[in-house]
Amino acid sequence: MGKAHANLSAQDRLKQDAARAALDLIKPKLTTTSVVGVGTGSTTNFFIDALAEIKHVFDAAVSSSEASAQRLRNHGIHVLDLNAAPRVDVYVDGADEVNPVGQLIKGGGAALTREKIVASAADEFICIVDESKVVDTLGQFPLPVEVIPMARSLVGRGLVDLGGQPVWREGVTTDNGNWILDVHEFMVADPLVMETAINNLAGVVCNGLFAINAADTVLVAAGSGVTQLQSRDT
16 A cells, blocks of 8 residues: 555545544444445545455445445445445545534535435444534535425525525536535534534425534544544433
């Protein structure tokens, strides 16, 4: 890994470091019947590449996106549909932002609904990020909201009423056939309350706040090494 690691950008090296820390954390827990949930995005891609090294010690993977599923298959990892998985032992994914108690904003890659589904199905949720993703208050990164296409304007007006400035992510269709509104200027003081309020807007499929199902463990990579930010139970 040394030479390949050295050829990466500084931020990509941190992403790879976080991914490998997650691999080290889960490897002792895996058995030949284990199912590993995998998310979507650039940091998760490093985890998928690392996971391939131990594909012989677990049974299969469940993915939150078609892109990640294909990357897993390219490594020879068996991919199950979630409905066919007896359980998901652990889910590993990145985030666009994380606060000090492990609540997240996700969805920059438009896979937020499937990510939330697989995270909810897993016994353990491990989030891997570089230090640039850690914030005191969520909302500097625009909050993605997946909507039924016919409800785009309706949901947009509701998001304005909640204090945000929604922008349609034109040209993007989710794996579920829906659209994304990115909510700008939306500092989220109470993620639990806001996640529920957005979900209650008619036409919303899912939103990118992961507060009700926050990460159990957040691994943060910095120049000084990888540290565990916080568990939601602490």
